[in-house]
Amino acid sequence: MSEPTAPSEPSASTEPVASPEPVASPGPVASPEPASSPPDSTRTGPGRLLIAVYALFALAATARAGVQIATKFHEAPVAYLLSAFAGLVYILATVTLANGSPLARRIAVVSCSVELVGVLAVGTWSLADPATFPDATVWSGYGSGYGFVPLVLPVFGLLWLRRLSKRA
Amino acid sequence: MNGVVPTTVIVAGLVLAGYAGVMSARDRRMDVPLLIAVGVVEVIVLVLVGLVVAKLVGGAHPAEQATLIGYLIAMPIVPVAAASWGLLERTRWGPAVIAAAGLVTAVLVVRLHQIWPVIHV
Numbered sequence: 357m358s359e360p361t362a363p364s365e366p367s368a369s370t371e372p373v374a375s376p377e378p379v380a381s382p383g384p385v386a387s388p389e390p391a392s393s394p395p396d397s398t399r400t401g402p403g404r405l406l407i408a409v410y411a412l413f414a415l416a417a418t419a420r421a422g423v424q425i426a427t428k429f430h431e432a433p434v435a436y437l438l439s440a441f442a443g444l445v446y447i448l449a450t451v452t453l454a455n456g457s458p459l460a461r462r463i464a465v466v467s468c469s470v471e472l473v474g475v476l477a478v479g480t481w482s483l484a485d486p487a488t489f490p491d492a493t494v495w496s497g498y499g500s501g502y503g504f505v506p507l508v509l510p511v512f513g514l515l516w517l518r519r520l521s522k523r524a
Numbered sequence: 525m526n527g528v529v530p531t532t533v534i535v536a537g538l539v540l541a542g543y544a545g546v547m548s549a550r551d552r553r554m555d556v557p558l559l560i561a562v563g564v565v566e567v568i569v570l571v572l573v574g575l576v577v578a579k580l581v582g583g584a585h586p587a588e589q590a591t592l593i594g595y596l597i598a599m600p601i602v603p604v605a606a607a608s609w610g611l612l613e614r615t616r617w618g619p620a621v622i623a624a625a626g627l628v629t630a631v632l633v634v635r636l637h638q639i640w641p642v643i644h645v
Binding site: 400401402403404405407408409411412415416419420423426427503 | 588590591594598602605606609610612613615617618620621624625628631
């Protein structure tokens with residue numbers, strides 16, 4: 357496993373110092389089998405973690421909004437509809453990042469951008485006008501109820517997609 | 525329900541996250557010991573789910589029962605899904621997925637307590 361066969365890794369041989377991430381560096385345990393998964397795929401490397409977290413948020417936001425809309429929609433209609441919208445955007449981002457085709461990547465850029473705008477707009481709105489949000493959304497308080505992951509996630513998504521498009 | 529099992533799940537999730545995080549930081553790939561650690565967390569999660577289900581069957585109900593049941597279904601899926609997704613990755617990002625799953629497991633127990641305070645932490 358720890359054989360120094362790193363020079364066979366395509367990304368390491370084509371751009372030895374360009375990447376700020378150590379993942380592409382020829383470390384002592386660099387995989388001798390990366391040929392099966394091209395490094396420009398959206399779902400390998402950091403993309404693996406990104407998609408996992410996106411899938412979790414897609415599930416969490418959609419399920420939560422579904423329950424809230426089904427059981428107590430009248431209590432906070434704006435918040436619940438925004439949660440449902442956020443859930444749909446997370447599903448779209450998860451699916452397109454996992455797919456990784458050129459078209460899917462363009463849609464992923466749009467969904468990540470919508471998320472970033474959404475979390476900033478709804479975050480500001482929820483602080484400026486708390487009366488509209490008697491119950492929280494995923495994006496309330498810039499995602500403070502979810503450890504600010506909703507704020508960080510689209511930034512990482514966009515950085516990841518940009519890095520791949522530069523490499524391609 | 526005393527707090528032993530929920531607290532154990534939180535600690536196990538955090539330990540798993542720390543162990544997998546160190547593996548990722550040291551550029552290690554998924555290995556058998558890490559899979560065993562995921563399995564141990566999964567078993568403890570299932571014990572907790574069983575205890576909560578027993579409480580529901582016993583007649584007690586939280587205000588947001590649908591949400592609680594959603595959590596009970598989601599919690600055991602998280603480690604299994606993370607392990608299968610992480611195994612597809614032959615780099616340090618496989619353990620990184622496991623680390624995230626460990627953190628999520630711990631957070632889900634805290635949320636479980638918020639939904640139904642009889643689940644002590």
